[in-house]
Amino acid sequence: MAQRAVPIIAALIVAGLVIGPVTAVLWRGGGFSALSSADLDALSFTIWQAFWSAIISVVLAVPVARALARRSFFGRSALISVMGAPFILPVIVAILGLLAVFGGRGFLNIVLGPLGVPKLDIYGAHGVILAHVFFNLPLAVRLILQGWLAIPSERFRVAASLGAPVFWVLEWPMLRRIMPGAFAVIFVICLGSFAVALTLGGGPKATTVELAIYQAFKFDFDLSKAASLAVVQLCLGLAAGGAALLLSRGDMIGVGLDRVVQRWDGSCILDGVWIMLAAAFLLAPLMAVLVAGLPGVLDLPPSIWPATLRSLFIALGAVILTMALALPLATKAGEAASLLGISVSGLVLGTGLFLIVQPFVRPSDVALPVTMLVNVLMALPFVLRILRPGVESARDDFGKLGQSLGLSGWTLWRIVYLPRLRRPMGFAAGLTGALAMGDLGVITLFSRPGEGTLPLVMYQLMGAYQMQAAYGAALLLVALSLGLFWAFDKGGRANAVV
Amino acid sequence: MLWCDQAMFGQGTYELSADLKIEAGKVTAVIGPSGSGKSTLLGGIAGFHPQHSGRVLWKDADITLLPPQNRPVSMLFQDNNLFPHLTVMQNVGLAVSSRLRLTVPQRDRVNAILDRVGLGGLGDRLPAALSGGQQSRAALARALLQDREIMLMDEPFSALGPGLKAEMLDLSVELAKAAGRTVIMVTHDPADAARVADAVIGVAPGIAFAPAVTSQFLRDPPEAFKDYLG
Numbered sequence: 001m002a003q004r005a006v007p008i009i010a011a012l013i014v015a016g017l018v019i020g021p022v023t024a025v026l027w028r029g030g031g032f033s034a035l036s037s038a039d040l041d042a043l044s045f046t047i048w049q050a051f052w053s054a055i056i057s058v059v060l061a062v063p064v065a066r067a068l069a070r071r072s073f074f075g076r077s078a079l080i081s082v083m084g085a086p087f088i089l090p091v092i093v094a095i096l097g098l099l100a101v102f103g104g105r106g107f108l109n110i111v112l113g114p115l116g117v118p119k120l121d122i123y124g125a126h127g128v129i130l131a132h133v134f135f136n137l138p139l140a141v142r143l144i145l146q147g148w149l150a151i152p153s154e155r156f157r158v159a160a161s162l163g164a165p166v167f168w169v170l171e172w173p174m175l176r177r178i179m180p181g182a183f184a185v186i187f188v189i190c191l192g193s194f195a196v197a198l199t200l201g202g203g204p205k206a207t208t209v210e211l212a213i214y215q216a217f218k219f220d221f222d223l224s225k226a227a228s229l230a231v232v233q234l235c236l237g238l239a240a241g242g243a244a245l246l247l248s249r250g251d252m253i254g255v256g257l258d259r260v261v262q263r264w265d266g267s268c269i270l271d272g273v274w275i276m277l278a279a280a281f282l283l284a285p286l287m288a289v290l291v292a293g294l295p296g297v298l299d300l301p302p303s304i305w306p307a308t309l310r311s312l313f314i315a316l317g318a319v320i321l322t323m324a325l326a327l328p329l330a331t332k333a334g335e336a337a338s339l340l341g342i343s344v345s346g347l348v349l350g351t352g353l354f355l356i357v358q359p360f361v362r363p364s365d366v367a368l369p370v371t372m373l374v375n376v377l378m379a380l381p382f383v384l385r386i387l388r389p390g391v392e393s394a395r396d397d398f399g400k401l402g403q404s405l406g407l408s409g410w411t412l413w414r415i416v417y418l419p420r421l422r423r424p425m426g427f428a429a430g431l432t433g434a435l436a437m438g439d440l441g442v443i444t445l446f447s448r449p450g451e452g453t454l455p456l457v458m459y460q461l462m463g464a465y466q467m468q469a470a471y472g473a474a475l476l477l478v479a480l481s482l483g484l485f486w487a488f489d490k491g492g493r494a495n496a497v498v
Numbered sequence: 499m500l501w502c503d504q505a506m507f508g509q510g511t512y513e514l515s516a517d518l519k520i521e522a523g524k525v526t527a528v529i530g531p532s533g534s535g536k537s538t539l540l541g542g543i544a545g546f547h548p549q550h551s552g553r554v555l556w557k558d559a560d561i562t563l564l565p566p567q568n569r570p571v572s573m574l575f576q577d578n579n580l581f582p583h584l585t586v587m588q589n590v591g592l593a594v595s596s597r598l599r600l601t602v603p604q605r606d607r608v609n610a611i612l613d614r615v616g617l618g619g620l621g622d623r624l625p626a627a628l629s630g631g632q633q634s635r636a637a638l639a640r641a642l643l644q645d646r647e648i649m650l651m652d653e654p655f656s657a658l659g660p661g662l663k664a665e666m667l668d669l670s671v672e673l674a675k676a677a678g679r680t681v682i683m684v685t686h687d688p689a690d691a692a693r694v695a696d697a698v699i700g701v702a703p704g705i706a707f708a709p710a711v712t713s714q715f716l717r718d719p720p721e722a723f724k725d726y727l728g
Contacts, residue, residue, distance in 0.1 A: 397578045400546055405644075406567035411596045419583040 007328040014325060017377055018344055021352020022234060028227035028355050035228060041204060042212040043232055049125060049208070050190035050240075053132035054183045060133070061140030061182070062175065064278040067271035068141070069148035079279055080145075083138035086282070088431060088485050090438025091135070091195040092455045093474045096462065097285025098122065098131055098200075100292055100471075107288065127200035128208075132193065136186040138282060143185070147178035184244035191236055192345035195440040199459065209233045210347045217445050223355065230351040234344060241343030289474050296472025303450065304457060304473055308480070311437050311454040314368055315484055318375040318436035319429045325376065326383045326428070327413070327421075330391040335384045349374050350442030367446035371453065375436040383428040387421065394420040426492015433484035438477060454480070500543070500648065500680065502706075505552035505562075507542030513550065514538045516706040518699065522557070522647070525671055525681040526709055527691035530701030531726050536684040537576075539699070539706050540650045543682065544571050556648070572644040574654035574670075579637035580625040586612070586636050587621035593643035607643065614673065615639045631662045638670050642677060649674050651683035667694055688716055688727055 035043075068080065086094065101107045102122045109120055122130065151170055159166050194210040201207060207215070209232055216226035329335070353370050354363050363370075394417050402408075402416045418425075440455040447456060458473040502516040514535040520526050528536045541547045543554065545566040553562045561569050572593075580589045584598070590608050591600045600608065612618055615635040625633055634655055641649055651670065655663045667683075671694045674681045682699075685691060691698050697709035702722040710720075719727050 398581060400566070400573075401575060401578060401581075403546070403566045404544065404571070404573045405592045405596070405640075407592070407596055408567070415584070415592070415596065415598065416581060419581075 007331070007334065010325050010328040011334060014329065014377070014380065017373060018349070020356060021349045022344060024352040024355040025227045025230040025234065025348060028224060029231040035232070038204065038207075039209075039212060039225075039229060039232070042207045042209050042229075043236075045125070045206060046191055046208040046210075046236065049128050049132070049206075050187045050193075053129050053136065053190040054186040056129065057133050057136040057140045057186050058144075058179055058183050060137055060278075061144050062179075063270075063274045064137075065141045065144035065148055066171070067274045068145055071268070071271050071275070073275075079275070080142070082282065083142055085286075085482075086135045086138050088434035088438070088481060089286075090440070090455055090474075090477050090481055092199065092440050092458055092462075093289060093438065093478045093481075094134060094285060095131055095196065095199045096458075096470060096474045097289040098127075098134060100288035101284050102127075102130065107284070123200055123206075124203070125201070125206045128193070128196055128206055131196045131200055132186075132190045134281070134285065135196075136189060137278070139189075140182050140186060141278070143182040144175070144178055147174045150174070181244070181247040184240070184247040188237070188240045188244045188343070191240055192233070192347075194345070194347055195455075195459075198440075198444070199462070209236065210345060213347045213351060214444060217351075217354075223351075223358075226351050227355065230348040233348050237343040237345055237348070289471065289478065292467075292471040293475030296468045296470070297475060298472070299468045300472045300476070301461075301466075301469055304454070304469075304476070307452055307454045307457040308476065310368060310451070311477075312480070314372045314375065314439075314453060315433045315437040315480075317369075317372045318379065319433045319488070321372065321376045322379050322383055322432045323425065323429060326380060326387055327391075327417075329380075330384055330387045332388070335381070335388055344377075346374050346378055346439075346441040347445070349377060350445045353442075354445060363446050364448040364451070367443060367448070367451065368453075370446055371439065371441075371443045372436070374442045375432070375439055378439075379432040379435055383432060386424050386428040386431070390421045390424040391417065423492045426489050429492070430485035430488035433488055434481040437481045437484055499557065500682075501553075501555040502543070503553040503555060505542065505554055506550040507538050507547045508550050509538045509541065509547045512538065514542065514701070514704060514706060516542065517552070518706060518708040520680065520682060520699075520709060521697065522680045523675075523678060524696040525675070525683065525694055526697045526699060527695035527712070528682060528684045528699045528701055528706070529686070529688065529691055529715075529723070529726075531703075532686065534701045534703045535706065536686075536701050537652055539701060540573070540652050540682065540684060543569075543648070544573050544650055545569050570647045571650055572641040572646040572648070573650040574637055574641050574652065576652050576654060576656060579640075579654060580633055582625050584624075585621065586617065586623050586625065586628070589625070589636060590621075590640045590643060593640045593645075608639075611639045611643045612636075615642075615669070630658055631666065634658065634666050635669075638666070638673070642673055642679075647678075647680060649679045649681050651681065653684050653686070664690075664693065692716060 068076065099106060099122060102120055103109070104119070104121060113119065151174055155170055156166065159169055192210060193208055194214065197206065197208040197211040198214065201211060209229055213226050213229045213233065216222050216229060350370065353374070357363055357366055357370070398416050398420070402412050407415055438455055440459060443453050443456050447453070452460065454473065454477050458470055458477060461470040461473055499522050500520040502518050504517045505515070507514045507516065512535065516539055528539055530536050538547060542549060545564060549562060553560055555561065556570055587600070587605070587608055588598050590612065591598070591604060594604050594607060609618070609621065612621055615638055617632060617635050617639065620628065620632065625636065628636065637654060655666045658666060667690060671681060683695070691712055695712045698712050698715040699709045700707045700715065700720055700723050707720065716727070
């Protein structure tokens with residue numbers, strides 16, 4: 001039964017990698033009584049900012065999604081594609097872009113300042129929420145747009161011929177079904193926010209639990225406190241993740257949003273305004289990085305190149321490991337198991353792994369492998385969701401044929417499944433590579449000064465106010481992330497016979 | 499002789515009982531209304547469906563517990579008989595080797611069988627570059643090249659037009675007989691059975707009856723098939 005053994009081994013590895021660190025955290029954590037009032041403030045801020053980030057994202061997404069659903073215009077499908085980009089955009093790059101637009105010396109302040117508008121300040125709680133809306137508005141738009149496009153077009157025709165109020169008859173019931181799920185998914189994502197809070201938050205009024213874990217590590221050198229906070233984050237993630245699983249419908253990485261439903265209602269101008277506002281909000285920070293980054297490329301410090309190599313090593317290693325684990329796990333049970341990882345945040349895993357390796361090696365010696373592993377666990381749920389339909393249809397279509405020809409085990413994978421899965425594998429590998437390339441999370445706990453990854457070095461440049469170089473690094477990072485995604489995705493598509 | 503000895507084949511919650519003997523070297527048609535379990539019978543013989551009780555024997559050897567690849571059975575499925583990403587040569591070559599690079603003698607064998615089914619010179623094409631009839635021929639070529647004594651056909655030509663379907667049926671039976679194969683073919687068309695089958699197994703919901711001589715079955719069908727055959 002060697003064929004059964006491989007999925008079981010893969011499942012055990014994944015379960016072990018999640019359960020091991022979680023156990024370490026639970027064992028070392030001091031329980032809730034060990035929490036100070038500052039920790040409780042962090043807990044309430046985490047929930048508060050996640051709530052508002054999710055509410056604002058979902059509410060703003062409604063008019064944007066409606067406009068996209070009923071208007072056909074030049075660049076519509078390009079705009080919808082761009083809405084998928086924040087998913088693979090390195091968080092730190094987006095933050096730099098937001099700083100360029102909304103920051104103290106940003107574009108808006110330069111333009112609005114002379115008009116007497118009070119100076120905008122992006123640091124603090126509202127900055128955290130702004131960044132979260134930037135990342136999650138596109139996700140909300142895509143989820144809600146799916147709901148809109150799922151309404152059969154005949155119903156709009158009937159409603160129009162009856163003069164019935166389209167919103168109350170057709171759209172509100174759909175929104176009532178989709179919005180709670182979209183809210184829950186975004187709420188969970190924002191609960192685990194680290195890099196945004198690290199850069200834009202901080203201080204007593206804008207510290208998330210994840211950031212508090214980092215601070216316990218870095219500033220207090222207090223591992224028990226970090227572990228206690230990790231337990232808090234773990235409970236938070238599991239509770240909210242469970243709720244999200246119950247509420248969420250629809251596919252986060254859905255395709256087929258290219259259709260426009262013919263409609264006989266609504267204002268063309270208003271829809272246009274919404275689309276322009278959303279596009280400007282999403283594109284301006286990216287443009288800012290591009291414009292400011294080009295001269296910065298010449299200004300890059302030499303330390304950037306080893307950091308780039310480390311990041312590439314992590315990204316490519318994560319791709320290989322993720323694929324090796326995902327292929328045998330691409331079943332319903334495997335997908336459910338991998339969801340374990342999604343409600344356990346990267347920093348919780350990092351804290352646990354730190355506690356586990358610390359007695360044996362210096363944690364900074366294993367910074368790169370640990371970062372790679374955590375990224376593998378974070379990417380697995382998405383990768384499995386992408387691969388499973390392909391594996392299942394290959395099994396349905398060709399499983400019996402393969403069996404009757406005596407193909408089994410690795411031969412079956414080599415001749416039948418791998419060639420059938422080229423496209424989804426390329427896409428999934430691209431996502432994994434881009435996410436790992438841009439990850440700024442667990443590496444902050446483990447790395448020694450001077451041995452950071454590209455996102456970490458970029459963050460350090462920002463901290464040192466070397467903005468020119470930081471913009472250059474951002475451009476390099478975004479080019480590598482998107483480049484990795486593009487290369488894998490393209491590799492999967494080339495010559496694929498479907 | 500293929501003997502289903504009080505066999506119960508399951509597919510999900512569905513069960514089909516079969517207690518029958520099929521003569522070796524003959525063509526046996528399996529007829530019955532859709533959903534009655536014709537495919538379940540073939541899948542059971544091929545080893546794809548779990549067998550809940552009874553035995554299946556081929557030439558007195560018990561094959562009940564053998565996995566599909568170890569049974570003396572080749573199968574033409576209703577669809578998806580060819581891997582779309584492999585060439586015709588590679589698809590057919592899987593009958594002799596699971597390496598996609600064939601040795602020269604293996605290539606010669608594949609080419610010979612392709613010639614026999616009328617696909618000479620088309621070995622380098624992908625299935626998508628073939629017509630429906632040609633795809634059926636490629637699948638037939640592989641089933642013939644597989645060195646298995648029983649050939650199961652689960653309506654592999656049902657997507658073809660009537661003329662082409664009859665032509666492929668004739669060709670399959672002719673080549674299978676020449677190779678000494680025992681053919682068991684599902685059909686919902688009594689005319690197919692009349693054309694090529696020596697015997698007919700009637701399948702009513704839940705039960706497969708023992709084979710009857712074709713002419714007799716069609717002239718005087720059992721009670722359960724009168725409505726179906728009209």
